[in-house]
Amino acid sequence: MTTTESNPSAPTERSVPKPVFTDAEAGAKEFPDSSPAARRYNYFTPAKRKQTHYEDVTVEVQPDPRHYLAQGWIYGFADGTNGYPLHWTKLKAWGVDEPEPARGVGTGAMHVQNWPAHGWHEFRDPNEEWEQSLYRYNANVVRQLTQNVDNARHAKAFELWTPNWIRFVERNVGAWMHIEHILGLYVFAANERSGPTNMHNTAMAVNSTRKIRFAQDLALYNLTLTEEIDGFDGTAHVEAWNSDAEWQGARKVCEALTAVQDDWGEAIFAANIVFEPLIGELFRSNLVMQAAAGNGDFVTPTVMGAGEFDYAQRDLRWTIACFGPLAEDREFAAHNKELMQGWLSHWVPQALEAARTMQPMWSQADHKPPRFEDALDRAKSRFAGICRDLNLDTPEELKQ
Amino acid sequence: MSRQSLAKAHQKIQELAWEPQYHEPYMKYGTDYTFRKAAKKDPLKQVLRSYFPMEEEKDHRVYGAQDGAIRGNMFRQVQERWLEWQKLFLSIIPLPEISAARSMPMLFHAVPNPELHNGQAIQMIDEVRHSTIQQNLKRLYMNNYIDPAGFNNSLRNFQTDYCGTIGRQFAEGFITGDAITAASIYLTIVAETAFTNTLFVAMPAEAAANGDYLLPTVFHSVQSDESRHISNGYATLLMALSDEDNRQLLERDLRYAWWNNHRVVDAAIGTFIEYGTKDRRKDRESYAEMWRRWIYDDYYRSYLLPLEKYGLVIPHDLVEESWKQIWEKGYVHEVAQFFATGWLANYWRIDGMTDEDFEWFEYKYPGWYDKYGKWWENYSRLATPNGHNPIIFEDVDYVYPHRCWTCMVPCLVREDMVMQEVDGQWRTYCHEVCRWTDAEAFRPTYQGRETPNMGRLVGHREWETLYHGWNFADVVKDMGFVRDDGKTMTAQPHLNLDPKKMWTLDHMRRCPTFVSPNVTLNEMTDAEREAFRADYVRQGPAGRPAPKDA
Numbered sequence: 024m025t026t027t028e029s030n031p032s033a034p035t036e037r038s039v040p041k042p043v044f045t046d047a048e049a050g051a052k053e054f055p056d057s058s059p060a061a062r063r064y065n066y067f068t069p070a071k072r073k074q075t076h077y078e079d080v081t082v083e084v085q086p087d088p089r090h091y092l093a094q095g096w097i098y099g100f101a102d103g104t105n106g107y108p109l110h111w112t113k114l115k116a117w118g119v120d121e122p123e124p125a126r127g128v129g130t131g132a133m134h135v136q137n138w139p140a141h142g143w144h145e146f147r148d149p150n151e152e153w154e155q156s157l158y159r160y161n162a163n164v165v166r167q168l169t170q171n172v173d174n175a176r177h178a179k180a181f182e183l184w185t186p187n188w189i190r191f192v193e194r195n196v197g198a199w200m201h202i203e204h205i206l207g208l209y210v211f212a213a214n215e216r217s218g219p220t221n222m223h224n225t226a227m228a229v230n231s232t233r234k235i236r237f238a239q240d241l242a243l244y245n246l247t248l249t250e251e252i253d254g255f256d257g258t259a260h261v262e263a264w265n266s267d268a269e270w271q272g273a274r275k276v277c278e279a280l281t282a283v284q285d286d287w288g289e290a291i292f293a294a295n296i297v298f299e300p301l302i303g304e305l306f307r308s309n310l311v312m313q314a315a316a317g318n319g320d321f322v323t324p325t326v327m328g329a330g331e332f333d334y335a336q337r338d339l340r341w342t343i344a345c346f347g348p349l350a351e352d353r354e355f356a357a358h359n360k361e362l363m364q365g366w367l368s369h370w371v372p373q374a375l376e377a378a379r380t381m382q383p384m385w386s387q388a389d390h391k392p393p394r395f396e397d398a399l400d401r402a403k404s405r406f407a408g409i410c411r412d413l414n415l416d417t418p419e420e421l422k423q
Numbered sequence: 424m425s426r427q428s429l430a431k432a433h434q435k436i437q438e439l440a441w442e443p444q445y446h447e448p449y450m451k452y453g454t455d456y457t458f459r460k461a462a463k464k465d466p467l468k469q470v471l472r473s474y475f476p477m478e479e480e481k482d483h484r485v486y487g488a489q490d491g492a493i494r495g496n497m498f499r500q501v502q503e504r505w506l507e508w509q510k511l512f513l514s515i516i517p518l519p520e521i522s523a524a525r526s527m528p529m530l531f532h533a534v535p536n537p538e539l540h541n542g543q544a545i546q547m548i549d550e551v552r553h554s555t556i557q558q559n560l561k562r563l564y565m566n567n568y569i570d571p572a573g574f575n576n577s578l579r580n581f582q583t584d585y586c587g588t589i590g591r592q593f594a595e596g597f598i599t600g601d602a603i604t605a606a607s608i609y610l611t612i613v614a615e616t617a618f619t620n621t622l623f624v625a626m627p628a629e630a631a632a633n634g635d636y637l638l639p640t641v642f643h644s645v646q647s648d649e650s651r652h653i654s655n656g657y658a659t660l661l662m663a664l665s666d667e668d669n670r671q672l673l674e675r676d677l678r679y680a681w682w683n684n685h686r687v688v689d690a691a692i693g694t695f696i697e698y699g700t701k702d703r704r705k706d707r708e709s710y711a712e713m714w715r716r717w718i719y720d721d722y723y724r725s726y727l728l729p730l731e732k733y734g735l736v737i738p739h740d741l742v743e744e745s746w747k748q749i750w751e752k753g754y755v756h757e758v759a760q761f762f763a764t765g766w767l768a769n770y771w772r773i774d775g776m777t778d779e780d781f782e783w784f785e786y787k788y789p790g791w792y793d794k795y796g797k798w799w800e801n802y803s804r805l806a807t808p809n810g811h812n813p814i815i816f817e818d819v820d821y822v823y824p825h826r827c828w829t830c831m832v833p834c835l836v837r838e839d840m841v842m843q844e845v846d847g848q849w850r851t852y853c854h855e856v857c858r859w860t861d862a863e864a865f866r867p868t869y870q871g872r873e874t875p876n877m878g879r880l881v882g883h884r885e886w887e888t889l890y891h892g893w894n895f896a897d898v899v900k901d902m903g904f905v906r907d908d909g910k911t912m913t914a915q916p917h918l919n920l921d922p923k924k925m926w927t928l929d930h931m932r933r934c935p936t937f938v939s940p941n942v943t944l945n946e947m948t949d950a951e952r953e954a955f956r957a958d959y960v961r962q963g964p965a966g967r968p969a970p971k972d973a
């Protein structure tokens with residue numbers, strides 16, 4: 024039933040709304056709130072003097088009953104928890120032990136007096152990720168990669184590869200896609216419901232997206248190689264991942280990261296602070312990137328390089344900005360430091376053990392990369408630097 | 424990417440599927456649904472190599488249009504009546520979007536089919552897109568539209584205001600309670616598949632008719648992601664259906680989700696489209712007509728009905744009842760009238776209705792004038808302060824309604840109001856289905872079956888409770904709905920920006936004390952309460968007191 028059917032007398036030409044001059048643009052009249060000063064989101068305090076575009080589209084979108092949520096959360100889980108509980112990590116930020124406002128009959132809204140009420144709200148993603156940056160960045164990466172691989176194909180660059188190097192790429196570079204995929208989905212995406220603020224959860228979601236993309240970059244690169252190189256086995260990566268001894272250590276730690284019990288902080292910390300430098304960069308930078316050129320491969324480094332860049336320039340950056348201040352929190356620095364040191368003691372030995380099981384890969388190519396021990400030392404010193412950036416002590420276990 | 428290479432890419436990324444070998448992922452969110460590992464359904468893997476450039480291209484169009492709108496002085500042709508309602512809509516909608524993002528990991532845990540997780544993760548990032556692109560659109564309105572008040576303090580307002588709380592169901596409902604009830608049935612199967620059509624298609628069309636072509640640009644771009652989300656939901660639903668034990672829960676959740684979406688979305692979007700527009704061409708579709716087309720025909724008849732053969736119990740009675748609410752019981756008109764009655768509790772300006780509007784309403788909804796015309800004439804008469812109080816405190820044949828405990832929209836179709844003592848408190852409900860939702864569905868047992876994962880309705884669900892016994896000047900000040908001179912109210916019951924015509928806190932100061940209907944209800948004796956009920960269900964339409972003689 025539409026009116027055009029029920030109204031046969033309607034004119035036959037297309038009926039369109041007529042534009043009307045309303046003069047409803049900024050500055051057309053003067054009245055309370057008409058000044059330019061009123062044209063800014065005024066419900067939060069920016070981190071720096073000038074509020075950023077990123078803050079405008081991010082801050083306060085996820086409510087907090089300690090701010091303005093007058094009627095409180097309106098849905099709860101069966102056990103009574105609701106919203107975004109602050110105890111879904113054992114980390115603490117100043118102010119969290121203050122009670123939530125107790126609202127009820129005649130109390131009014133009880134708006135926050137001491138913005139931001141607790142320290143979690145001080146976090147800003149230094150990458151300032153939102154819709155625009157997210158798509159621009161990742162679209163650029165995939166465009167660049169597609170172009171690099173296409174160029175290589177046209178230049179017959181893969182013909183230079185030796186059989187051993189082909190085996191190395193099909194098995195090991197291939198196996199790495201699984202790690203990115205699992206971390207992307209089951210660590211980063213899996214935890215983006217759990218963070219205390221919109222800033223945290225969006226940073227996790229965007230980190231997740233980069234990882235899922237990188238996993239697919241590797242899978243599709245593997246597909247291209249299958250089509251371009253005679254005898255390149257496109258399924259060998261599955262076998263390597265499932266049964267090669269040198270992959271089982273990394274796999275075990277990677278899976279353990281998905282199994283962290285009810286603590287988004289630990290899961291993200293262990294992934295980006297421990298796993299990535301000690302296993303991720305060890306493999307990507309200190310093995311693949313080092314070994315490829317000597318074996319006549321100029322393409323794989325561009326694919327791996329994109330993932331390297333994701334981690335070094337984006338993932339690590341927001342992670343430091345997220346966890347660093349907690350180690351110096353004005354109320355819970357000692358608590359957080361002890362907790363994070365404990366996480367280091369728990370995860371570093373596992374990561375190192377896994378790293379050592381990867382050692383045989385260093386001797387699989389014809390043209391050998393720098394020695395495993397040197398590679399591991401480099402990864403360790405990178406990791407020690409990250410600990411310093413976080414104001415944490417380099418754990419004893421690193422000497423293992 | 425070519426179609427052929429896309430198909431191959433699709434195939435290839437299936438190899439990423441993960442079978443845990445050393446550690447099972449931690450399962451944080453529970454469900455009472457059960458999933459035997461069902462046969463692999465359409466895996467819906469999104470190839471990011473084509474996804475990112477595609478979305479970026481969509482963005483170029485959105486941002487290009489925004490630059491063009493500003494250069495082309497779009498705001499000289501925008502209807503204030505329309506844009507004022509965007510202060511409400513755009514304060515609400517970024518939260519449902521981001522909540523949809525946050526709900527996706529709940530499904531990873533509840534649906535043990537890795538083939539679906541990839542699609543859910545991409546939906547997650549789509550929703551981050553939607554939330555931030557909408558926050559950005561609102562920012563553009565704030566910067567370029569004549570009256571930034573209400574946009575500039577948007578998220579504080581929304582979290583304080585009762586309309587915002589009603590809207591929050593459409594967000595918290597996605598992320599809390601039983602993971603499948605929340606993230607699959609309520610969000611994907613009902614909200615996205617049925618009701619986003621009115622949100623993202625019907626409403627933008629109305630925006631364009633009111634001189635705003637940016638809302639359509641942004642929301643069509645958002646809607647174009649929606650079909651993927653609908654497929655996610657469909658695949659999950661089919662998996663759920665394959666397990667007989669789930670059918671009782673599916674029936675419960677479809678009833679709850681359908682009714683709640685109707686109550687909330689039809690209230691808000693119905694009001695925007697019917698009362699927020701200046702477009703009174705007789706051949707433009709009314710909300711009722713759009714509803715019939717988008718929701719009744721496209722969703723109910725084309726999407727839901729065919730699922731009956733897989734064992735899904737469809738809430739036919741509730742679909743018909745919702746239609747009856749809209750078509751016969753004036754649901755949207757009652758809501759719009761209530762919004763306007765309570766204009767002083769909000770943070771946008773509500774324009775009165777003119778003769779041209781009356782004519783259109785009468786044409787589209789025969790009998791409209793007899794019910795609502797007089798009241799809207801009073802609204803205009805009392806619009807600018809002139810020694811009288813706001814309409815809510817004046818005698819205009821309108822009884823301030825009680826609120827529905829469940830959907831939090833007031834009990835406006837008075838004859839449908841029901842009352843029950845639940846959890847030690849007397850509660851009013853707008854309809855039997857809302858009573859059932861609170862008293863029976865959101866409980867740890869359902870029809871004798873254990874439902875330990877089902878969520879709870881919590882919070883201070885009656886907004887008036889917080890301001891029981893307050894003077895309205897203090898209410899408005901406490902909520903912060905005041906302009907930068909410290910006394911002129913953000914909200915106004917007209918569009919005149921002449922400061923002399925605008926209401927201030929001083930005008931509110933002389934109003935009678937505000938009381939909470941629910942607090943009052945709970946202070947009554949049983950006999951008084953029964954008398955109240957008997958009177959209430961005889962009230963209306965248009966909020967009229969019960970006839971004295973009957």
Ligand SMILES: [Fe+2]
Nearest residue numbers: 520523550553
């Ligand atoms: Fe969305």
Ligand SMILES: [Fe+2]
Nearest residue numbers: 827830853857
């Ligand atoms: Fe209701």
